[in-house]
Amino acid sequence: MTIKLHCFGESGNAYKAALALQLTELDWEPVFVDFFNGETRTDSYKADLNAMGEAPVMIDGDVRLTQSGVIQYYVVEKNGKLDGATSEDRREVLRWQFWDNHKMSSQAGVARFLMNFLPEDKRPAEVIQFMQGRLRATYAVLDTHLTGRDWIVGRDVTIADLSCCSYLFYPEPFGFDRTDWPAIDRWLTNIEGIPGWKHPYDLMPRGAR
């Protein structure tokens, strides 16, 4: 049975799940969520797909999962790839996933939304500036960690990489330029080189006008 991922191209959180499915060659397909026209806030979306009002949502037969990190672990359980090799490394993978959710994607996603998908006269300048300041400190932590390393944990790609990279591939301006961060830049090139890798806009249908 084909796994369905309810998603949209502009969502870095959806990309974390889509890329895990893609790189492990599971049989899956995207189902478009019309986020920009309010689909995730409708009663039917909340009742049938996700009470949290968010994408992505993964459906595999009777299993319905939300939160990209949970879907990533489901993919790991399904085929044994993309997790740390030792219990120590597995804790380290989870650590970077939490860090990404808490410090990076949560802010990068909002900053990018405010700067690109709101009408120009509704973009809150002070909020954008505040988030970009916090994000610079966040990118510095990641860049320092990746200096001298090919992957975030251990010697191969894991779901920690697929979590942390997600928003960093998008072309819209949100205060991140990979050429400013040499170790992040090299690491993103490593990810792009994985067989089967695709850009978020080539993996999921786009919704923004």
Added chain:
Amino acid sequence: MTIKLHCFGESGNAYKAALALQLTELDWEPVFVDFFNGETRTDSYKADLNAMGEAPVMIDGDVRLTQSGVIQYYVVEKNGKLDGATSEDRREVLRWQFWDNHKMSSQAGVARFLMNFLPEDKRPAEVIQFMQGRLRATYAVLDTHLTGRDWIVGRDVTIADLSCCSYLFYPEPFGFDRTDWPAIDRWLTNIEGIPGWKHPYDLMPRGAR
């Protein structure tokens, strides 16, 4: 050997780890982190404790862990309590931990910091207002979920509860009043009733003036 938790009372993230240690009656003690005087940003803190520049950090013999969610799972592994009872429930626990990190604590912690621990003339009004608006939507998701339930997952307290409750016990104003959210209010009372429960300011040393 006594587990050391590097923490400070004002940190809801530290409280998530401290409360898990406390409720499982592990032998642990807090080690004060002087966050308000910049300790987490020093080179020695980053080198010796956490390159991410954050609290909490847990030390148990040779094991050093950061990110409250990772420490919570270490406590679960250590004594088998506080996780979901089935694989489905365990995924649900992880789901709410990620949601808390991504949508709730990340914003509640920042809003509370900006409103209470910055000098009055440095508090960014637009940022605070923006975060409070997003937080209201977040509290509504949690309150709806808890309506008719005693705990976030299953029939007993789990680390999902200990994650999501963390900032909600603090007395400083940050736009959350438990009397506005009846299901959250009842659930917080359930948590307060767990044998051994302590308020964050009774569990960890405070740093703010």
